Amino acid sequence: LHDNKMSTVNNHHETSRKELEDASRLPALETAYTDILRHLGEDTDREGLLRTPLRAAKAIQFLTKGYHETIDDILNNAIFDEDHDEMVIVKDIDMFSLCEHHMVPFFGKVHIGYIPNKKVVGLTEFLCFVLVSVQERLTKQIAVGISEALQPKGVAVVIEAAHMCMVMRGVQKMNSRTVTSAMLGVYLEDPKTREEFLYLSRRT
Amino acid sequence: MDRSKQNKYSSNEKKDNGDGGSVLNGHFDGMVKRAAGGPQAPAAECASHRSTSAVMESWKEERTRSLEDNEMSLPSLAAAYTTILRGLGENPQRQGLLKTPWRAATAMQFFTKGYQEKIIDVLNDAIFDEDHDEMVIVKDIDMFSMCEHHLVPIFGRVHIGYLPNKRVLGLSKLARIVEIYSRRLQVQERLTKQIAVAITEALQPTGVGVVIEATHMCMVMRGVQKMNSKTVTSTMLGNFREDPKTRDEFLRLIKS
Numbered sequence: 001l002h003d004n005k006m007s008t009v010n011n012h013h014e015t016s017r018k019e020l021e022d023a024s025r026l027p028a029l030e031t032a033y034t035d036i037l038r039h040l041g042e043d044t045d046r047e048g049l050l051r052t053p054l055r056a057a058k059a060i061q062f063l064t065k066g067y068h069e070t071i072d073d074i075l076n077n078a079i080f081d082e083d084h085d086e087m088v089i090v091k092d093i094d095m096f097s098l099c100e101h102h103m104v105p106f107f108g109k110v111h112i113g114y115i116p117n118k119k120v121v122g123l124t125e126f127l128c129f130v131l132v133s134v135q136e137r138l139t140k141q142i143a144v145g146i147s148e149a150l151q152p153k154g155v156a157v158v159i160e161a162a163h164m165c166m167v168m169r170g171v172q173k174m175n176s177r178t179v180t181s182a183m184l185g186v187y188l189e190d191p192k193t194r195e196e197f198l199y200l201s202r203r204t
Numbered sequence: 205m206d207r208s209k210q211n212k213y214s215s216n217e218k219k220d221n222g223d224g225g226s227v228l229n230g231h232f233d234g235m236v237k238r239a240a241g242g243p244q245a246p247a248a249e250c251a252s253h254r255s256t257s258a259v260m261e262s263w264k265e266e267r268t269r270s271l272e273d274n275e276m277s278l279p280s281l282a283a284a285y286t287t288i289l290r291g292l293g294e295n296p297q298r299q300g301l302l303k304t305p306w307r308a309a310t311a312m313q314f315f316t317k318g319y320q321e322k323i324i325d326v327l328n329d330a331i332f333d334e335d336h337d338e339m340v341i342v343k344d345i346d347m348f349s350m351c352e353h354h355l356v357p358i359f360g361r362v363h364i365g366y367l368p369n370k371r372v373l374g375l376s377k378l379a380r381i382v383e384i385y386s387r388r389l390q391v392q393e394r395l396t397k398q399i400a401v402a403i404t405e406a407l408q409p410t411g412v413g414v415v416i417e418a419t420h421m422c423m424v425m426r427g428v429q430k431m432n433s434k435t436v437t438s439t440m441l442g443n444f445r446e447d448p449k450t451r452d453e454f455l456r457l458i459k460s
Binding site for chain 1: 268269273277280281283284285287288289290291292293300301303304307308311312313314315316319346348352353354355356357359389391421422424425426431
């Protein structure tokens with residue numbers, strides 16, 4: 001069990017320490033981006049690009065701020081005791097990440113289902129930013145995170161995403177989506193439970 | 205760097221390509237002005253670009269990057285990406301990231317490959333004399349670009365319409381023009397204008413209209429984080445600007 005108050009205080013310290021770390025790393029990121037612009041053949045003194053290295057550095061830090069918040073942190077402040085043991089589904093959660101192979105965004109929707117075992121969680125603000133990751137790993141991390149926080153009877157996570165590294169370059173398939181899933185507990189063992197989740201989380 | 209061929213352009217827009225514009229920003233209205241204190245460029249070259257006829261020449265000056273340049277820049281780009289990974293707190297030595305700096309560098313070069321291509325190469329042999337003077341529209345051209353402010357993708361659709369004046373352009377060339385200008389570090393307003401101007405200068409049509417609707421990841425993934433918002437920009441030249449009925453027909457036909 002987690003003491004919500006203590007963890008809030010700890011989290012706050014963690015976050016501000018990481019914010020300071022972020023700020024101290026900014027100059028190195030900025031220099032790297034200036035190099036990149038120059039080696040792409042751009043003129044770094046032109047007006048539109050003058051502050052771009054700084055903006056790009058801040059942008060990529062923002063896109064990867066998932067490092068500041070572990071699944072634990074997000075969930076621990078919103079666990080409630082509730083005598084509910086029917087399936088709970090939160091679907092169409094927006095997700096953004098950077099693919100770790102090309103450092104190019106991929107984004108899509110996450111659908112989460114779980115069967116509580118006396119504990120439910122508030123998943124409203126579950127907008128995930130995770131660093132350079134691989135979609136398969138991300139799906140598993142979310143499922144395991146929820147599993148460890150709630151000890152539910154089962155967890156199911158499905159992610160459907162578009163990978164810009166595929167859409168904007170390489171094969172350039174505009175409309176293709178990658179779908180990954182992770183099933184734990186009863187979702188893994190009982191096909192009917194899994195089916196109910198997949199049916200209810202389907203796009204309407 | 206291949207920036208010995210520098211052109212300065214003045215822009216009539218209030219957008220931020222300002223007087224620091226280099227050849228990478230394309231050409232506007234055939235007017236060229238040398239920015240004070242800008243990067244070095246021979247005065248003689250600038251002088252020759254002060255007339256509209258010389259705008260065609262400016263196309264020839266457009267290329268700033270070659271495949272050799274790409275190869276030579278790759279190690280430095282990869283090194284920069286390694287720094288970025290480290291600066292984000294990642295371990296560049298872990299298995300999934302080992303070759304990432306190289307892949308990311310190549311990907312970035314691909315996203316900016318518009319700098320390697322010249323309009324004149326693409327268009328030269330696809331302009332035909334045709335006695336057609338009704339509107340020609342190519343719509344729903346998928347477009348991918350990089351926002352020059354945050355280095356984050358922009359993607360959307362381009363709709364192009366023009367009224368030929370005895371000369372028409374191969375249809376896929378319109379899409380190629382879009383590719384050349386969009387695969388760069390861009391500002392959507394500038395991209396729209398560059399496409400319109402390129403078509404104008406290639407064909408001298410009676411009028412050109414270009415509409416772009418795009419989603420900016422820098423807006424969706426960060427900052428205000430508005431998921432569904434789109435930015436729409438348009439440029440209307442010639443008849444499309446002067447005659448409201450023509451513009452109307454164009455806008456109605458591109459709506460679907």
